[in-house]
Amino acid sequence: MKRTLQDFRKLIRYEAISVLRARWLGLYGVFFAAFTFALLRFGNDPARAAASLSSLVLLVVPMISILYASITWYAAEPFTALLLTQPMSRSAVWLARWASLSLALGGTYLAGTLAALAFEGALYSGTLLLLAVGVLLCLSFVAIGMAVSVCFADRMKGIGAAFALWMYFALVHDALVFAAIHAFQDYPIETPALVLMAINPIDLARVGLLLGLDLSAMLGYTGRILMKFLSGGAGPAITLGGLVVWTTFPFWLGLRRFEKRDL
């Protein structure tokens, strides 16, 4: 662990420089700034603006994070091999890649959205929660994207699997949950629904935002069922904690795979 952190400190600066200089990253930040600004300035209802912004964050942040992590992983593979011909641990390379991608994507989202919220005077506990959830989603989906990519030697298969996973979490999961709950409507469904929410980081984030922003409009089916369980003070903490688990678990799984992966 000590060796990993030592190597990480040597590497992170250059990994971060390399990622942060990507030109499109600026566009990503401008996109969030412009969208947030437009919603707040031209929307009549602040609650609806927050709901729209939350929907955008739940869809776009995971998609960009998982795809960019996967694409970057494959593009950097020869350089990863070069790094590993130096006296350097694999875990440090893994940690530095995750940290630099998370810093770049999470930081850009945060800067763009925060700037627009501050400009419009819309900084309050709900929107701050939106910022935190967006950053956590970014950390989680970067880890998921890297973990998926390290399992596939073939670039197209890896990126395809990352995209399919995002599709599942963002779109398919709720439909399946709806079908399952409909099929078992005569039985108590609260505990299974809690489990179903926990296995989808986007659902976790959605419920967390729902609790913070008090927005029933953006409830997914799973979220609606769980609202009554998580509406106490511990609700946001539980969902944010779930997102932390959704970051550390794929990070750890991916690292285990990377340590045995041939390059």
Place this chain on the structure above:
Amino acid sequence: MIEIQGLRKSYAGREILKGIDLRIPRGRITGVVGPNACGKTTLMKCILGLVLPSAGTIRVDGRLIDPAGGFRRLIGYLPQTPSFPANLALQELIALLERLREREAPRKRELLERFRLQPFLKQPFGQLSGGTRQKVAAFASLLFDPPLLICDEPTAGLDPVSRVQFKDLLRSLNAEGKTIVLVSHFMNEVDQLASELVFLAEGRALYSGSLAELRARLGENDLERAIAELFAGESPRGTEPS
């Protein structure tokens, strides 16, 4: 310098290396040749720790290769297709490598001059030509003056002038006492540079020994023909180099 015993490697149920025993002697240039997909690059990557063997051991300068990678301080690696982050510049790469090795690169100035890389110090790698990137890779592999240099098809992307210069560089490095492992498709290149030869085919080392001994055994001066004879299975196995 490198001792390999019983090295095996399988990918998806297919055995690429089928029990390789080799000794690559110190202070010589050893050419590693063989037909496509015979396991040359896999063998080199096993030595570097990039590919994890299914069985067998590899020792570099007596040190068993391990995941911690300390043995890599002894090795400079020149890959077949070098690639660097498009947004980093050469001077940043040098700084990164110096940080990773925790010391200043001893041959930095000399190598920058030799490869004529000073004009490219601040230019992002994304703006450099393939040939220049190949030179950067050669530069990086020699930066810390390693006693062992592993070159995988090092001249494949170079123009004829750079190719000649690179061969001269390998000769001079060898004259300094460095051990060089040269993986190449170009038989004439191996013939010109190497004194030792490893011939791989179908995952096995069909010959490892000195080039002079191979020629003497087969009565064949032309290396390409000698290799063809070996491949046809008409020759005895070579002896291990001393």
